[in-house]
Amino acid sequence: MQPHSLCIAIADKLRERILTHQMPPGSYVNDGALALEFGISRTPVREAMKLLCHEGLLTAQVRRGMTVTQLTAAQVTEAQQLCTLLEQHLVTLARSAPGACQELTHAMHAMAQAKLRLASGSSKAHPPYAAPAQSVA
Known part of the structure; x- marks a missing residue:
């Protein structure tokens, strides 16, 4: 290795x-x-x-x-609040643009594969360029 x-x-x-x-x-x-x-x-x-x-x-x-690292009570509370905000936003996004979630899943999968290739030392660490994601706003 x-x-x-x-x-x-x-x-x-x-x-x-x-x-x-x-x-x-x-x-x-x-x-x-x-x-x-x-x-x-x-x-x-x-x-x-x-x-x-x-x-x-x-x-x-x-x-x-x-x-x-030990998190303080304030840091834990802040993290919980951020998670709640993200969950609410993702639910709104999923309802307004169901295809966007699938697009995001594919993009995250491609990034994870690239990270694995990079970690394994593959010369093909970067995936081929894809079309930019559509705006969901």
């Missing part, structure tokens, strides 16, 4: 553990232990941890390494 794709694969595994609370909020993330577990050097583990830090899933602690 190429170094970049190894880093992405490790980040994906750690992200899944964080999102499923196998690594609970506030827990210390030991790069050495993870490197041993995955049978690799610390470098790709550290790179993966940096990615997750940029995503906000890990928090760098001065002279203490990284921990799984």
